Amino acid sequence: MSWKLGGWAASRLSLAIFGLCAAIVPLRSADAITTSPFAALVGRWTGEGVLGFKASKPERVKCRATYILDPASQNELKQTIRCATSSGAIEVISNIKEAGGKLTGHWKETIHNFEGDLTGDVTPKGFRVIVRGADISANMDIVVRGSMQAVEIQFVNSSLIGLSMAMKKG
Template sequence: MDSASASPPHAADATENCMKLALLAFSLLLGLAIAQSVHAEAAPASPVENDFVIEFDDGDEDDDGASAVEEAAPPSKPPAPIAKEAPFKALPGRWVGDGRIGIKDGKPELVKCRATYFVNDAGDELRQNIRCASAGGKVEIKSNVVAREGKVTGTWEELMYNMRGDMAGEVTERGFRIKVAGDGLNANMDVIVVNDRQIVEIQFFNSSLRGLMLILKKG
């Protein structure tokens, strides 16, 4: 092969690291977004952790190429205000979501996530197990989040790449506004509740990523 046409090793490494950070931020957003399912049906009993097994398709799209982002319809009525004293109350169970990551000088990439959530009786403490996959890679996140008087704080750990960090923010009238920081990651996140679905948007700083949008629902 012509050496002039081959990509330098550092370029491939940069692309892989870019997707790794994007997936990490995506999965953290997923955990915060689904906590705002104020219109969801009554949540089932919390499942046991060792029952959480997921098979991934490495980010391949469904046969029709559609995603939840593309299928999302405008809300028929305005969302109800968020209960700041127990924002995680409707969360226990399994959730799924998909979205697209925008990359500078590149094409958007589809990402899919599945998660299991465990919440205390008061609805203000959340423990989450999250797995996400795209064509560019996979991540597995475990985190603990606490909500007190409208403020959200927590820690996260990524098991596959041995990354960790903190998150902090606030419960807003329509969802969450969160800042996530850690090993190589700096981003702001907004979560908006739209009836029985959630819209999640992320803004990356000092990154080759443009941003991310996610639509998720209980599944």
């Protein structure tokens, strides 16, 4: 996948994502095994990124994500990601459950009308998710370090190519 952005925007985004990924430490330490793997995500996040389309040039996006943890179970998470460009938008809503480091749930992109079941894993860096449905195939990686988060979604056989974003909590 090859996206082109102008000068400082590409450099700034690349450095932010690279710096975040290079500085990653495991989400769970030996003394925090009972903590929900979703705990670091809970709250509201904002940032910028790039959204790629098959039929046109990639566009810069401004994004916000909200993560809500089910207080009763601590292993169920609702994720909402909304991004806007000058010509459109993307909105992803996921309901995710974790058990033994494995993820299951449902994923839906509401603007372009894609949805499917998700599976995945909790990783030392965050989360790796695979989405499969009748009209969608996508891979999503979420990397979290403190108040920084990087999200990368690659779409397969879709009008969308991918979404890359770096966000800050708060």
